[in-house]
Amino acid sequence: MSGDGWTVGRVAKRCGVNVSTLHFYEQKGLIHSTRNSGNQRRYEADVLRRVSVIKAAQKMGISLGSIKTAFASLPGERTPTMEDWQNLSSGWQAELDARIACLERLRDSLTGCIGCGCLSMKNCPIYNENDKLAEEGPGPVLLNRGGGLEDGGH
Template sequence: MTMGEWAVGRVAKRAGVKVSTLHFYESKGLIFSYRNAGNQRRYSPEVLRRISVIKAAQKLGVTLEEIREAFSSLPDNRTPTQHDWEQLSKQWNHQLQQRIHYLERLRDSLTGCIGCGCLSMKNCPLYNEDDKLAAEGSGPVLLNRKRESE
Protein backbone atom coordinates (compact mmCIF):
# COMPACT_ATOMS: atom_id res chain seq x y z
CA MET A 1 0.00 0.00 0.00
CA THR A 2 1.41 3.41 -0.96
CA MET A 3 1.17 6.57 1.16
CA GLY A 4 -1.69 7.75 -1.05
CA GLU A 5 -3.74 4.63 -0.44
CA TRP A 6 -5.67 4.18 2.78
CA ALA A 7 -7.50 0.96 3.60
CA VAL A 8 -11.10 1.24 4.76
CA GLY A 9 -10.18 0.23 8.33
CA ARG A 10 -7.51 2.92 8.59
CA VAL A 11 -9.90 5.59 7.34
CA ALA A 12 -12.65 4.44 9.71
CA LYS A 13 -10.32 4.47 12.71
CA ARG A 14 -8.78 7.85 11.86
CA ALA A 15 -12.17 9.46 11.11
CA GLY A 16 -13.86 7.96 14.17
CA VAL A 17 -16.62 6.23 12.21
CA LYS A 18 -17.57 2.63 11.52
CA VAL A 19 -16.60 0.92 8.29
CA SER A 20 -20.30 0.58 7.54
CA THR A 21 -20.59 4.37 7.80
CA LEU A 22 -17.93 4.77 5.12
CA HIS A 23 -19.79 2.35 2.87
CA PHE A 24 -23.02 4.27 3.52
CA TYR A 25 -21.39 7.63 2.75
CA GLU A 26 -19.99 6.14 -0.43
CA SER A 27 -23.39 4.78 -1.47
CA LYS A 28 -24.79 8.31 -1.04
CA GLY A 29 -22.04 9.84 -3.21
CA LEU A 30 -20.47 11.75 -0.30
CA ILE A 31 -17.07 10.05 -0.44
CA PHE A 32 -15.27 8.03 -3.09
CA SER A 33 -12.92 5.08 -3.15
CA TYR A 34 -11.15 3.18 -5.84
CA ARG A 35 -10.17 -0.47 -6.11
CA ASN A 36 -6.58 -1.66 -6.00
CA ALA A 37 -5.21 -4.59 -8.00
CA GLY A 38 -6.58 -6.98 -5.37
CA ASN A 39 -10.06 -5.39 -5.73
CA GLN A 40 -9.89 -3.88 -2.24
CA ARG A 41 -11.31 -0.45 -1.48
CA ARG A 42 -8.72 2.28 -1.12
CA TYR A 43 -9.17 5.93 -0.22
CA SER A 44 -6.98 8.95 -0.68
CA PRO A 45 -6.05 10.68 2.60
CA GLU A 46 -8.15 13.72 1.66
CA VAL A 47 -11.27 11.63 2.33
CA LEU A 48 -10.71 12.52 5.99
CA ARG A 49 -11.52 16.17 5.22
CA ARG A 50 -14.74 15.17 3.45
CA ILE A 51 -15.76 13.02 6.40
CA SER A 52 -14.95 15.84 8.82
CA VAL A 53 -17.08 18.26 6.81
CA ILE A 54 -19.91 15.71 6.74
CA LYS A 55 -19.76 15.19 10.49
CA ALA A 56 -19.55 18.93 11.24
CA ALA A 57 -22.45 19.71 8.91
CA GLN A 58 -24.57 16.94 10.42
CA LYS A 59 -23.97 18.39 13.89
CA LEU A 60 -25.40 21.64 12.53
CA GLY A 61 -28.47 19.72 11.41
CA VAL A 62 -27.63 19.73 7.70
CA THR A 63 -29.06 16.66 5.98
CA LEU A 64 -26.92 14.23 4.02
CA GLU A 65 -28.78 15.25 0.86
CA GLU A 66 -27.90 18.91 1.47
CA ILE A 67 -24.27 17.93 2.07
CA ARG A 68 -24.24 15.88 -1.14
CA GLU A 69 -25.67 18.82 -3.08
CA ALA A 70 -23.05 21.14 -1.59
CA PHE A 71 -20.23 18.74 -2.49
CA SER A 72 -21.55 18.27 -6.01
CA SER A 73 -21.53 22.05 -6.48
CA LEU A 74 -17.74 22.08 -6.11
CA PRO A 75 -15.67 21.93 -9.31
CA ASP A 76 -15.02 18.31 -10.29
CA ASN A 77 -16.75 17.27 -7.04
CA ARG A 78 -13.44 17.98 -5.30
CA THR A 79 -12.81 17.73 -1.60
CA PRO A 80 -13.72 21.05 0.05
CA THR A 81 -10.81 23.39 0.60
CA GLN A 82 -10.69 25.81 3.54
CA HIS A 83 -12.25 28.46 1.30
CA ASP A 84 -14.96 26.01 0.20
CA TRP A 85 -15.74 25.21 3.85
CA GLU A 86 -16.08 28.94 4.59
CA GLN A 87 -18.58 29.27 1.75
CA LEU A 88 -20.49 26.14 2.72
CA SER A 89 -20.67 27.20 6.34
CA LYS A 90 -22.09 30.59 5.31
CA GLN A 91 -24.83 28.79 3.37
CA TRP A 92 -25.66 26.64 6.37
CA ASN A 93 -25.43 29.49 8.89
CA HIS A 94 -28.90 30.76 7.97
CA GLN A 95 -30.40 27.31 8.52
CA LEU A 96 -28.63 27.07 11.86
CA GLN A 97 -29.98 30.47 12.95
CA GLN A 98 -33.51 29.36 12.06
CA ARG A 99 -33.09 26.19 14.12
CA ILE A 100 -31.74 28.18 17.06
CA HIS A 101 -34.76 30.51 16.97
CA TYR A 102 -37.12 27.55 16.74
CA LEU A 103 -35.44 25.82 19.68
CA GLU A 104 -35.64 29.05 21.70
CA ARG A 105 -39.38 29.27 20.99
CA LEU A 106 -39.76 25.61 21.94
CA ARG A 107 -37.83 26.15 25.18
CA ASP A 108 -39.93 29.19 26.06
CA SER A 109 -43.20 27.37 25.25
CA LEU A 110 -42.34 23.98 26.66
CA THR A 111 -44.50 24.23 29.78
CA GLY A 112 -47.39 26.07 28.18
CA CYS A 113 -49.62 25.88 25.17
CA ILE A 114 -47.93 25.55 21.80
CA GLY A 115 -51.12 25.99 19.81
CA CYS A 116 -51.56 22.40 18.67
CA GLY A 117 -55.34 22.45 19.02
CA CYS A 118 -55.57 19.61 21.54
CA LEU A 119 -57.77 21.68 23.88
CA SER A 120 -56.58 19.60 26.84
CA MET A 121 -54.89 22.23 28.99
CA LYS A 122 -56.88 24.47 31.33
CA ASN A 123 -54.52 27.37 30.63
CA CYS A 124 -54.46 26.79 26.87
CA PRO A 125 -55.51 29.87 24.88
CA LEU A 126 -57.25 27.51 22.49
CA TYR A 127 -59.53 26.17 25.23
CA ASN A 128 -62.65 27.47 23.53
CA GLU A 129 -65.13 26.28 20.98
CA ASP A 130 -63.96 28.62 18.26
CA ASP A 131 -60.34 27.39 18.02
CA LYS A 132 -59.32 30.70 16.47
CA LEU A 133 -55.73 29.64 15.82
CA ALA A 134 -56.91 26.90 13.47
CA ALA A 135 -57.19 29.61 10.81
CA GLU A 136 -53.39 30.04 11.05
CA GLY A 137 -52.65 26.44 10.17
CA SER A 138 -52.24 23.02 11.64
CA GLY A 139 -49.82 21.74 14.25
CA PRO A 140 -48.14 23.84 16.94
CA VAL A 141 -49.31 27.20 15.63
CA LEU A 142 -47.99 29.33 18.49
CA LEU A 143 -44.63 27.62 18.44
CA ASN A 144 -44.30 28.12 14.69
CA ARG A 145 -45.11 31.82 14.82
CA LYS A 146 -42.20 34.10 14.16
CA ARG A 147 -41.19 36.36 17.02
CA GLU A 148 -41.57 40.08 16.61
CA SER A 149 -37.76 40.44 16.78
CA GLU A 150 -37.11 38.05 13.88
Protein backbone atom coordinates in the same frame (compact mmCIF):
# COMPACT_ATOMS: atom_id res chain seq x y z
CA MET B 1 0.55 7.88 3.46
CA SER B 2 1.77 5.83 0.56
CA GLY B 3 0.52 6.30 -2.97
CA ASP B 4 -1.82 3.35 -2.52
CA GLY B 5 -4.33 5.42 -0.56
CA TRP B 6 -6.09 4.82 2.73
CA THR B 7 -7.86 1.55 3.47
CA VAL B 8 -11.50 1.67 4.51
CA GLY B 9 -10.55 0.36 7.95
CA ARG B 10 -7.93 3.03 8.47
CA VAL B 11 -10.29 5.80 7.38
CA ALA B 12 -13.02 4.43 9.65
CA LYS B 13 -10.67 4.29 12.63
CA ARG B 14 -9.24 7.76 11.97
CA CYS B 15 -12.70 9.31 11.56
CA GLY B 16 -14.34 7.44 14.42
CA VAL B 17 -17.03 5.81 12.29
CA ASN B 18 -17.90 2.26 11.34
CA VAL B 19 -16.74 0.79 8.04
CA SER B 20 -20.43 0.36 7.16
CA THR B 21 -20.88 4.13 7.62
CA LEU B 22 -18.21 4.80 5.01
CA HIS B 23 -19.85 2.33 2.65
CA PHE B 24 -23.19 4.10 3.23
CA TYR B 25 -21.67 7.54 2.58
CA GLU B 26 -20.10 6.20 -0.60
CA GLN B 27 -23.39 4.66 -1.73
CA LYS B 28 -25.05 8.06 -1.19
CA GLY B 29 -22.35 9.82 -3.24
CA LEU B 30 -20.91 11.79 -0.32
CA ILE B 31 -17.42 10.27 -0.56
CA HIS B 32 -15.55 8.43 -3.29
CA SER B 33 -12.96 5.69 -3.43
CA THR B 34 -10.95 3.89 -6.04
CA ARG B 35 -10.17 0.17 -6.17
CA ASN B 36 -6.74 -1.39 -6.06
CA SER B 37 -5.67 -4.45 -8.06
CA GLY B 38 -7.22 -6.67 -5.36
CA ASN B 39 -10.55 -4.79 -5.75
CA GLN B 40 -10.22 -3.23 -2.29
CA ARG B 41 -11.41 0.31 -1.63
CA ARG B 42 -8.76 3.02 -1.34
CA TYR B 43 -9.40 6.61 -0.30
CA GLU B 44 -7.43 9.80 -0.77
CA ALA B 45 -6.53 11.78 2.36
CA ASP B 46 -9.16 14.47 1.67
CA VAL B 47 -11.86 11.93 2.55
CA LEU B 48 -10.94 12.56 6.20
CA ARG B 49 -12.12 16.16 5.96
CA ARG B 50 -15.24 15.18 4.03
CA VAL B 51 -16.24 12.66 6.69
CA SER B 52 -15.52 15.22 9.42
CA VAL B 53 -17.73 17.78 7.67
CA ILE B 54 -20.49 15.19 7.26
CA LYS B 55 -20.38 14.35 10.96
CA ALA B 56 -20.32 18.01 12.04
CA ALA B 57 -23.16 18.92 9.67
CA GLN B 58 -25.27 16.02 10.90
CA LYS B 59 -24.75 17.16 14.50
CA MET B 60 -26.18 20.52 13.43
CA GLY B 61 -29.21 18.77 11.96
CA ILE B 62 -28.28 19.18 8.30
CA SER B 63 -29.62 16.33 6.19
CA LEU B 64 -27.43 14.07 4.09
CA GLY B 65 -29.26 15.39 1.03
CA SER B 66 -28.26 18.97 1.87
CA ILE B 67 -24.71 17.84 2.56
CA LYS B 68 -24.56 16.09 -0.82
CA THR B 69 -25.87 19.20 -2.56
CA ALA B 70 -23.27 21.34 -0.82
CA PHE B 71 -20.49 18.88 -1.67
CA ALA B 72 -21.46 19.18 -5.35
CA SER B 73 -20.06 22.73 -5.23
CA LEU B 74 -16.62 21.46 -4.23
CA PRO B 75 -13.97 20.91 -6.89
CA GLY B 76 -13.72 17.33 -8.07
CA GLU B 77 -10.31 17.64 -9.69
CA ARG B 78 -8.40 18.76 -6.58
CA THR B 79 -8.48 18.66 -2.81
CA PRO B 80 -10.80 21.42 -1.57
CA THR B 81 -9.06 24.41 -0.02
CA MET B 82 -9.97 26.19 3.21
CA GLU B 83 -11.76 28.80 1.09
CA ASP B 84 -13.81 26.07 -0.62
CA TRP B 85 -14.88 24.71 2.78
CA GLN B 86 -15.71 28.21 4.06
CA ASN B 87 -17.91 28.85 1.04
CA LEU B 88 -19.67 25.55 1.65
CA SER B 89 -20.32 26.28 5.33
CA SER B 90 -21.55 29.82 4.66
CA GLY B 91 -24.28 28.28 2.53
CA TRP B 92 -25.68 26.62 5.64
CA GLN B 93 -25.71 29.84 7.68
CA ALA B 94 -29.32 30.86 6.95
CA GLU B 95 -30.62 27.34 7.52
CA LEU B 96 -28.84 27.12 10.86
CA ASP B 97 -30.01 30.59 11.93
CA ALA B 98 -33.63 29.61 11.20
CA ARG B 99 -33.24 26.35 13.11
CA ILE B 100 -31.70 28.16 16.09
CA ALA B 101 -34.55 30.69 16.13
CA CYS B 102 -37.10 27.88 16.07
CA LEU B 103 -35.36 26.03 18.89
CA GLU B 104 -35.20 29.21 20.97
CA ARG B 105 -38.95 29.75 20.46
CA LEU B 106 -39.64 26.18 21.48
CA ARG B 107 -37.42 26.42 24.55
CA ASP B 108 -38.94 29.71 25.69
CA SER B 109 -42.51 28.54 25.06
CA LEU B 110 -42.18 25.22 26.79
CA THR B 111 -40.57 26.77 29.83
CA GLY B 112 -43.48 29.18 30.20
CA CYS B 113 -46.18 26.63 29.44
CA ILE B 114 -44.85 23.83 31.59
CA GLY B 115 -43.81 26.18 34.36
CA CYS B 116 -47.10 28.05 34.73
CA GLY B 117 -49.20 25.09 35.83
CA CYS B 118 -52.44 26.93 35.09
CA LEU B 119 -53.70 24.37 32.59
CA SER B 120 -55.75 27.13 30.99
CA MET B 121 -56.90 25.15 27.99
CA LYS B 122 -58.64 28.08 26.29
CA ASN B 123 -55.47 30.18 26.38
CA CYS B 124 -52.82 27.48 26.11
CA PRO B 125 -50.81 27.94 22.89
CA ILE B 126 -50.16 24.23 22.48
CA TYR B 127 -53.63 22.87 23.28
CA ASN B 128 -55.18 21.50 20.10
CA GLU B 129 -58.80 20.64 20.84
CA ASN B 130 -60.23 17.99 18.51
CA ASP B 131 -57.03 18.17 16.45
CA LYS B 132 -58.18 21.32 14.62
CA LEU B 133 -54.62 22.08 13.58
CA ALA B 134 -54.60 18.98 11.37
CA GLU B 135 -56.53 21.05 8.82
CA GLU B 136 -53.43 23.24 8.43
CA GLY B 137 -51.11 20.34 7.67
CA PRO B 138 -48.94 17.67 9.26
CA GLY B 139 -46.35 18.10 11.96
CA PRO B 140 -45.85 20.88 14.50
CA VAL B 141 -48.14 23.40 12.83
CA LEU B 142 -47.73 26.14 15.44
CA LEU B 143 -43.96 26.03 15.17
CA ASN B 144 -43.99 25.69 11.39
CA ARG B 145 -46.00 28.83 10.87
CA GLY B 146 -43.36 30.83 12.69
CA GLY B 147 -45.59 32.62 15.18
CA GLY B 148 -45.81 29.45 17.12
CA LEU B 149 -45.89 28.95 20.78
CA GLU B 150 -44.51 32.27 21.90
CA ASP B 151 -47.64 34.14 20.77
CA GLY B 152 -49.94 32.70 23.39
CA GLY B 153 -47.75 32.55 26.47
CA HIS B 154 -49.01 32.44 30.00
